[in-house]
Amino acid sequence: MTIAKHFQLKDGVLHAENVSLAQLAHDFDTPLFVYSRQALHDAWESYHVAAQGRDVLVCYGMKANSNLAILNEFARLGTGFDIVSGGELARVLAAKGDANKIVFSGVGKQAWEIEAALEAGIKCFNVESEAELQRIAEIALNKGVKAPVSLRVNPDVDAKTHPYISTGLKGNKFGVDINEAPAIYARAQQMPSIDIVGVDCHIGSQITEISPYLDALDKLIALIKQLQAQGIELSHLDIGGGLGIRYTDETPATPTELLSAVFQALDAARLGHLQLILEPGRSLVGNAGVLLTQVEYLKSNQEKNFAIVDAAMNDLIRPTLYDAWHDIEPVTPRSEDVPSHQYDVVGPICESGDWLAKDRPLRLEQGDLLAIMSAGAYAFTMASQYNTRPRAAEVIVDDQSVHLVRPREDIQKIFESERLLD
Structure with a gap:
């Protein structure tokens, strides 16, 4: 049995911190997302300790989980935010996040999103194409401001992760070829409305080894040295996020292991003066939450035993999308009097992929x-209303206290904005 630190059996019942999950299911119904506040703090602290007092800005990759309460919790801790849309910008501001600690990533920034980010005064745009750089320059010029930018470079490094979440190979849509970066930086230097502040690289997600980061870092250091020779001095280096968590038997590297190796490489290259930016998402929230679900029916045929539950792929799409593994733990484990069977845990959605x-x-x-x-991580944020299923409620447990941070959706509200034809 693999149970996360903040979700433990107490008196025969699985708890979140000091609250029974059975009680939460009774009080809030299922499916239900339950998060541990202490788990959020502990994950953030692991990066704070790893920074060793150096100039490190942790920008939470909020696409992993964007509940306002979680964003506000990280903002209180001093975290910045990595955003990929105008909607995420609005969420950070609503959660009282510091706009000066926002980096804006993503390959398809629309004009209105760029304008909103400039008006908010974000720290930096992570530019992913020369066409985007030109658009940012034009908008900033029209607004009479200078846009702070870093170029997201693609180092063609294999992150050794699932192909859907690998982002640093030449075949991926993200960033620009690192070999083309010096010329693009040179052109950016000639744009009066552009302020070059850094370089950015993000190679993937659920990375469990340090070696891909260091492979990318070697190429980034070489690029920074080339830019210095061109007279372009940067103030920060953004190495992205992607550090993995334990879902089953993984042994992912810790933030301290990663940053110790990064600092060593930067110091050896005499680049220790650069501010280091990180964009962790999954490693801050992934093991801070569980999805509670109830078994509606048990069903068997000649091939399979099925546990049909009230959660579904619309609540958690990772298994069918990525073939991802999530441990399944009974809230109140049965005695050996109940026989053990091999079950497929499936939902009620009318899709064979609903498992x-x-x-x-x-x-x-x-x-x-x-x-x-x-x-x-990547559970509620990827949830949908497929089959007109209301999205689940979310609660945060703080020791013995429980906070409802998002109520369950009402069925009527799912379609209240739709209109019948005359």
């Missing part, structure tokens, strides 16, 4: 509660 786990040994009876572990 949350396959071939799991579980002792189950109808009505049992299950906790789908490691559901703090």
Whole structure:
């Protein structure tokens, strides 16, 4: 049994900190996302300690989980934010985040998003194409301001992760070829409305080894040296995010292991003066949350045993999208009097792809509660209303206190903005 630190069995019942998950299911119904406030703090602290008192800005990759309460919690801790849309910018500002600590990534920034970011006074645009650079320059010129930019470079480094979340190879849509970067920087230097402040690189997500980061860093250091020779001095280096978490038996590198190696490389290259920016997402929130679900029916045929639950792919799409593994833990484990079977844990959506786990040994009876572990990242943010299913509620547990930070959607509100034809 693999259970995250902040979700432990107490008196035979799985708890979030000091609150019974069974009680939460009773009070708020299921499916239900449950987050641990202490887990958020502990994850952030791991980066704070790893920074070793150096100039490091942690910008939370908020696409992992963008609930306002979580954003506000990180803002209070001093975190910056990595955003990829105008909507995410609005969320950060609503959560009282500091605009001066926002970096804006993403390949398809629209004009209105660029304008909003300039008006907010963000720290930096991570520019992903020369066409985008030109658009930012024109908008900034029209507004009479200078746009702070870094170029996101693609180092053609294999992050050794799932192809859907690998972003640093030549075949990916992200960034510009690192070999073309010096020429683009030279052109940016001639643009009066552009302020060159850094260089950015993000090679993927759920990375468990340090070596891909260091491979990319070697290329970034060489680029920075070339830019210095061109008379272009940068103030920061953004190495992205992507540090993995444990879903099953992974042993991902820690922030301290990563940053110690990065600092060593920068100091050896006499670049220790640069501010270091990180964009962690999953590693800050992934193991801070679980998805609670109830077994509606048990069903068997000649091929399979199915545990049909009330959560579905619209709540957690990672398994069917990425073939991702999430541990499944009974909230109240059954005794050996209940036989163990290999179950596919599936939802009620009318798709064969609607599964949350396959071939799991579980002792189950109808009505049992299950906790789908490691559901703090890329779960609710990727949720949908497919089959007109209301999105689940979200709660945050703080020791013995419980905070409802997003109520369950009402079915009527799902379609209240739609209109019938005359």
